[in-house]
């Protein structure tokens with residue numbers, strides 16, 4: 001199933017962007033079909049991610065893309081990391097199995113990382129915020145293309161072990177894994193509590 005929200009000539013740009021933002025959904029690999037996403041679409045997602053705001057132009061987002069056989073290797077590596085970092089008495093076989101099956105069910109896996117500025121002049125939180133903006137760009141672009149995705153931030157993914165495996169330094173951070181595929185179910189609807197509950201608006205002096 002794809003996400004149908006094509007604009008016609010009478011749709012304003014604000015309507016288009018509002019609809020895009022409201023229809024962006026987290027769709028998990030269990031709901032993906034077997035259809036592979038074309039690499040060119042993933043490149044478009046990455047290219048739009050690259051336009052995120054960045055304090056000091058550090059552009060701290062880094063993406064490690066795994067597809068075809070490489071995605072399966074990553075899935076097994078994550079399951080292996082899970083069994084290494086989780087105390088034996090609290091290990092859940094289903095969690096390790098899901099790391100493998102999530103990879104199998106996905107077309108592409110994108111590890112999301114923050115590359116720390118050498119001078120550390122920009123606060124780390126701002127670099128993480130910049131990467132989050134990049135991921136939103138990526139996810140909105142996927143939505144516009146009818147491509148499903150989901151940002152996962154489990155312990156095995158955001159581990160020192162995976163960070164080292166990817167050649168990142170101790171100051172860098174893995175912020176999650178973005179699973180990419182096509183949804184085989186109806187595009188889900190979302191909900192948010194009213195924005196008015198989250199806004200303090202002042203106009204008097």
Ligand SMILES: Cc1cc2nc3c(=O)[nH]c(=O)nc-3n(C[C@H](O)[C@H](O)[C@H](O)COP(=O)(O)O)c2cc1C
Nearest residue numbers: 024025026027150151152153154175176189190191
């Ligand atoms: C930084 C970040 C990390 C996330 N990590 C997880 C995760 O580990 N597991 C999960 O089920 N969802 C994760 N999510 C997705 C949220 O569950 C999802 O955004 C939320 O349920 C709202 O659904 P929506 O994205 O469709 O609006 C994460 C989202 C963000 C922003």
